[in-house]
Amino acid sequence: PLPIAVLVSGSGSNLQSIIDRIEEGVLDAEIRLVVSNRPGAFGLERARKHGIPTKVLTHTDFPSRETFDAAMAEAIAAAGVDRRGLVVMAGFMRIVTPVFLSAFPHRVVNIHPALLPAFPGVHGQADAAAYGVKISGCTVHFVDEKMDHGPVIIQAAVPCLDGEDGDALGPRILKLEHRVYPQAIQWVAEDRLTVCGRHVELRVSGRPRAEQP
Numbered sequence: 378p379l380p381i382a383v384l385v386s387g388s389g390s391n392l393q394s395i396i397d398r399i400e401e402g403v404l405d406a407e408i409r410l411v412v413s414n415r416p417g418a419f420g421l422e423r424a425r426k427h428g429i430p431t432k433v434l435t436h437t438d439f440p441s442r443e444t445f446d447a448a449m450a451e452a453i454a455a456a457g458v459d460r461r462g463l464v465v466m467a468g469f470m471r472i473v474t475p476v477f478l479s480a481f482p483h484r485v486v487n488i489h490p491a492l493l494p495a496f497p498g499v500h501g502q503a504d505a506a507a508y509g510v511k512i513s514g515c516t517v518h519f520v521d522e523k524m525d526h527g528p529v530i531i532q533a534a535v536p537c538l539d540g541e542d543g544d545a546l547g548p549r550i551l552k553l554e555h556r557v558y559p560q561a562i563q564w565v566a567e568d569r570l571t572v573c574g575r576h577v578e579l580r581v582s583g584r585p586r587a588e589q590p
């Protein structure tokens with residue numbers, strides 16, 4: 378299985394969807410570590426309930442983003458996730474620096490609750506609803522130094538209903554997130570994705586883990 382680390386800051390419902398798909402046998406991954414920057418994140422409890430190791434790194438305990446990122450990269454590497462594994466940001470509300478990304482080149486993914494490049498940031502659902510768009514959705518992308526910015530792996534769309542606010546739209550987007558994120562991770566597990574500049578190519582067939590470089 379693909380060794381992964383999942384980074385959370387809050388509820389961890391995306392983490393739960395990944396755990397569930399792994400336990401059902403449709404996602405060929407193994408969660409080696411769940412990291413949270415908030416000690417009270419419910420995602421930590423979800424992990425513990427399934428016997429998954431957890432680590433809390435409170436960002437305010439660190440003098441800089443870089444020192445926080447270095448500690449996080451070290452914890453993830455110690456858990457056995459290297460550049461052949463994958464780091465999965467699932468509601469992790471921190472920007473990561475090159476210190477972190479250089480440890481896992483093209484091996485960090487994020488999910489965002491809007492159709493990027495529209496409505497990046499921490500209120501994607503509410504911003505889309507307030508703008509009055511007729512369609513929104515979610516985006517899974519490789520992470521780069523800019524927030525909600527890297528090459529797009531998959532997007533899924535939902536209609537926005539008249540007069541709906543972020544609280545009404547959010548749960549419908551979240552349902553889609555729970556479908557597409559495990560799918561995107563499975564593509565990585567099958568080595569089916571190639572990044573060329575901004576474009577992510579999805580190959581029809583992949584390679585078994587044993588034959589991957």
Ligand code: GAR
Pocket residue numbers: 385386387388389390391392420467468469470488489490497498499500501525551554
């Ligand atoms: C999800 O909707 C995710 O897309 C969003 O936070 C929520 C976390 O939910 N992420 C962002 O807004 C990143 N910019 P969860 O903790 O239940 O998975």
